Amino acid sequence: MVQEKWFTYRARDFSKLQYAYYKKNEENTTAIIMIHGITAELEHHRKMCDALKIDADVFLPILRGYDRLNKRGDLSHFGQYDEDLLDFIHNVRKQGYDRIVLAGHSMGCANILRLIEHQPQAADYYLFLSPFFHPSLPVYRDEATNQFKPETDVDYTVYTKKTLLLMTLYKFKIPYFSYKTVAEIPDEFDAKGKLALSFRLLSSRFLETLPDRLFENLHGKVKTCVGSNDEVVDAEELARWYDQKFHESVEIIQNTDHNHILHDEEMHQSLAQWLSS
Secondary structure, eight states: OOOEEEEEEEESSOOOOEEEEEEEETTEEEEEEEEEESSOOOOHHHHHHHHOSOOOEEEEETTTTTTTOSSOOOOTTHHHHHHHHHHHHOOOOOOOOEEEEEEEEEHHHHHHHHHHHHHSSSSSSEEEEEEOTTSSSBBBBBTTTTTOOOSSSSSEOHHHHHHHHHHHHHTTTTTTTTTTEEEEEEETTTSSEEEEEHHHHHHHHHHSSTTTTTTTOOOTSSSEEETTTOSOOHHHHHHHHHHHHHSSOEEEETTTTTTTTGGOHHHOOOOHHHEEE
């Protein structure tokens, strides 16, 4: 089992932000930076590190608003995640890694699209797992933003109508209510309750629109996987949309779902083959 350690890094606003670190061996020159989804899914990420078939160390930054050291459930300004993640990538590069794989799970993939739009060379490779790129895309199941049944292993509530209202106000340059709660998730750092997430936090994870040429200069550096049993993403619809939008392919991993893909053996075999080619 890969050992888990917790550290902090200093962001540009001098805040300390937490991250989990999983070191496979002493000589790794590849780092995988995982950006978590609407929930951090710590247990699934631990299993992912054990399932890796490549020599790489894994870094899991706990996004601002989720962590225990700063104001919870909100950001100080729109777009703050972009700054935090660029600072974190810089922090990892300073540790001497030759190759950075920036990987997103679910909504974490949307964070990465924002970085690619502004700094496509921020990482050497980009991996998208169970991608939730934008809530408006026609690739998600009807119940994807509602409370799921317990057996689905996807547990959160998004207040869609409230989100749409606040988005309208924001587009009219009325951001005064951006601190309002638009989602509730299980609090993975406090077993007693749920964590309320603000409109400002969630909207800072998405691009407003997705450019067609987002991956134009990243040929061979982008890999996207989704499970055939994904409870949130319709795998076939995603594959069709992705091909039409970006002229990129989606690999559908059989018999796995939204979270279990993180430690699925077939996915890890495919990942190892991609990074060794």
